[in-house]
Amino acid sequence: MPDYSDRHDMPEIxxxxxxxxxxxxxxxxxxxxxxxxxNMGPQHPSTHGVLRVVxxxxxxxxxxxxxxxxxxxxxIEKTCEAKFYQQVVPLTDRIDYLCPMTNNLAYCxxxxxxxxxxxxxxxxxxxxxxxxxxxxxxxxxxxxxxxxDIGALTVFLYTFREREEILRIFEHLSGQRMMTSxxxxxxxxxxxxxxxxxSVQALIKILPEKIDEYExxxxxxxIFINRLKNVGxxxxxxxxxxxxxxxxxxxSGVDWDLRRDMPYSSYDKFRFQVPVSNDGDVWxxxxxxxxxxxxxxKICQQALDGMPxxxxxxxxxxxxxxxxxxxxxxxxxxxYHFKIVTEGFQVPxxxxxxxxxxxxxxxxxxxxxxxxxxxxRVHMRNxxxxxxxxxxxxxxxxxxxxxxxxxxxxxxVLGEIDx
Amino acid sequence: MGEALLNKEAxxxxxxxxxxxxxxxxxxxxxxxxxxxxxxxxxxxxxxxxIRPACRTLxxxxxxxLEDVTCxxxxxxxxxxxxxxxxLSHRLKERVRLHVMVQSIDPSVDSITPxxxxxxxxxxxxxxxxxxxxxxxxxxxxxxxxxxxxxxxLRKDYPVEGYR
Numbered sequence: 001m002p003d004y005s006d007r008h009d010m011p012e013i014x015x016x017x018x019x020x021x022x023x024x025x026x027x028x029x030x031x032x033x034x035x036x037x038x039n040m041g042p043q044h045p046s047t048h049g050v051l052r053v054v055x056x057x058x059x060x061x062x063x064x065x066x067x068x069x070x071x072x073x074x075x076i077e078k079t080c081e082a083k084f085y086q087q088v089v090p091l092t093d094r095i096d097y098l099c100p101m102t103n104n105l106a107y108c109x110x111x112x113x114x115x116x117x118x119x120x121x122x123x124x125x126x127x128x129x130x131x132x133x134x135x136x137x138x139x140x141x142x143x144x145x146x147x148x149d150i151g152a153l154t155v156f157l158y159t160f161r162e163r164e165e166i167l168r169i170f171e172h173l174s175g176q177r178m179m180t181s182x183x184x185x186x187x188x189x190x191x192x193x194x195x196x197x198x199s200v201q202a203l204i205k206i207l208p209e210k211i212d213e214y215e216x217x218x219x220x221x222x223i224f225i226n227r228l229k230n231v232g233x234x235x236x237x238x239x240x241x242x243x244x245x246x247x248x249x250x251x252s253g254v255d256w257d258l259r260r261d262m263p264y265s266s267y268d269k270f271r272f273q274v275p276v277s278n279d280g281d282v283w284x285x286x287x288x289x290x291x292x293x294x295x296x297x298k299i300c301q302q303a304l305d306g307m308p309x310x311x312x313x314x315x316x317x318x319x320x321x322x323x324x325x326x327x328x329x330x331x332x333x334x335x336y337h338f339k340i341v342t343e344g345f346q347v348p349x350x351x352x353x354x355x356x357x358x359x360x361x362x363x364x365x366x367x368x369x370x371x372x373x374x375x376x377r378v379h380m381r382n383x384x385x386x387x388x389x390x391x392x393x394x395x396x397x398x399x400x401x402x403x404x405x406x407x408x409x410x411x412x413v414l415g416e417i418d419x
Numbered sequence: 420m421g422e423a424l425l426n427k428e429a430x431x432x433x434x435x436x437x438x439x440x441x442x443x444x445x446x447x448x449x450x451x452x453x454x455x456x457x458x459x460x461x462x463x464x465x466x467x468x469x470i471r472p473a474c475r476t477l478x479x480x481x482x483x484x485l486e487d488v489t490c491x492x493x494x495x496x497x498x499x500x501x502x503x504x505x506x507l508s509h510r511l512k513e514r515v516r517l518h519v520m521v522q523s524i525d526p527s528v529d530s531i532t533p534x535x536x537x538x539x540x541x542x543x544x545x546x547x548x549x550x551x552x553x554x555x556x557x558x559x560x561x562x563x564x565x566x567x568x569x570x571x572x573l574r575k576d577y578p579v580e581g582y583r
């Protein structure tokens with residue numbers, strides 16, 4: 001290890017990696033491979049955050065593409081190692097700010113697997129319901145921003161109108177609009193409020209016709225079709241080789257959905273279709289995601305119809321915080337509460353990997369325990385991080401304007417790429 | 420989930436029908452150094468030199484999808500770094516985890532990018548945050564941190580608040 005004790009006399013660190021270190025242009029005038037280098041981002045409205053892409057272009061055709069990431073790196077994995085197990089839950093929200101519930105679920109399932117906890121039915125069904133609402137929320141943002149990148153500005157206002165309703169439900173449920181942190185290791189934080197199910201019912205009743213409305217604006221629009229069809233082609237072999245998961249994988253013709261194929265949190269009790277397309281282009285990803293939204297609405301309806309009664313927390317007093325009411329009347333509950341809050345709870349030694357289907361693909365949590373109250377290692381396997389590797393394959397040989405469409409179609413969230 | 424099987428012999432006996440174990444034992448009898456089956460998840464410890472051929476064998480056996488490459492630092496134990504691979508089979512709907520234990524002096528292991536190109540970013544991340552090098556990687560440079568960063572933050576001897 002180098003000696004870090006005298007950091008003050010280090011040379012000043014330049015803030016920007018020089019473009020030439022990533023891509024070397026071939027600028028000789030008149031030569032056959034006359035190219036130039038174009039820097040796109042990190043502050044660019046169509047990169048959905050702070051993605052920097054360095055493009056080597058010949059005229060308007062992309063010859064080479066290098067993605068440069070890390071601008072949002074906050075070291076969440078390192079922070080996790082310094083927190084108690086229950087304190088990590090709020091951190092998982094911040095990885096992917098469009099689907100916090102999915103991250104909560106993946107982390108809680110992983111730790112519950114380590115603890116070998118049994119989760120009550122009602123909590124599992126609530127988790128499914130909330131995950132599908134989160135998927136709708138995320139897909140609505142994707143649809144609005146993706147259409148806006150292409151130039152269809154109207155849809156953005158329509159999708160954010162419905163998204164607002166979902167966020168209102170989340171706020172009513174957990175007190176927060178985006179960083180909900182509603183799941184706990186062993187169940188849920190609170191009982192849902194009395195009118196929660198009615199408001200969800202009212203929302204999913206109108207959603208199918210709203211999705212029709214978006215389709216009316218986009219699916220028949222000739223400009224939109226021309227910008228999306230046969231753009232950003234990705235074959236099934238390439239998708240698997242490059243680690244692509246989620247809607248882009250299904251749009252390339254691979255019929256794989258973790259909710260159906262490796263069910264978790266009682267997804268096996270729900271009936272839904274997994275939309276697949278063989279086209280492999282940006283248009284196919286658009287169609288697959290729209291179909292997924294319709295299926296999510298169906299899953300929400302099934303969850304509402306069959307929501308079991310019962311507790312929302314596992315019967316494990318050393319892990320799950322007791323009810324406030326019990327704490328006021330029972331000494332034992334108060335002691336458990338004090339112990340969990342001050343010294344956490346110990347988790348048996350072992351390692352687990354738990355993957356769930358997030359709106360963007362496979363979100364996996366790899367947790368290693370050394371028997372103490374803090375995780376020894378938490379690693380997040382992020383769908384966007386892997387899918388970004390396929391960006392070059394999808395863009396090379398196409399026009400610069402198509403790069404924007406392709407980035408939109410893989411529904412990239414930089415928070416989860418950089419962590 | 421079944422009982423936990425905590426050593427190689429017990430796993431080979433209890434999971435004799437497992438495709439991954441069968442394929443690896445047939446192709447590389449010496450490659451599996453240890454094995455574990457815990458909480459419904461199979462872990463195989465692969466000898467450091469055999470990771471690339473082992474991955475090729477798994478890929479041919481139907482484990483077609485590399486999900487993740489990451490690392491765990493067991494400082495101050497030796498071998499210090501545990502490089503972890505998660506491989507999934509779409510057909511069998513099964514997952515297998517591979518471990519490669521790496522010494523702390525000049526930590527390095529063969530890259531598996533020739534087998535799965537998706538390992539590119541994952542291995543760059545492990546190099547960036549743990550300082551484990553991958554032989555045969557097409558462009559092993561930092562991915563999260565700036566090029567000029569010193570040290571590898573996810574190592575256990577790197578303080579949480581950094582060096583300030």
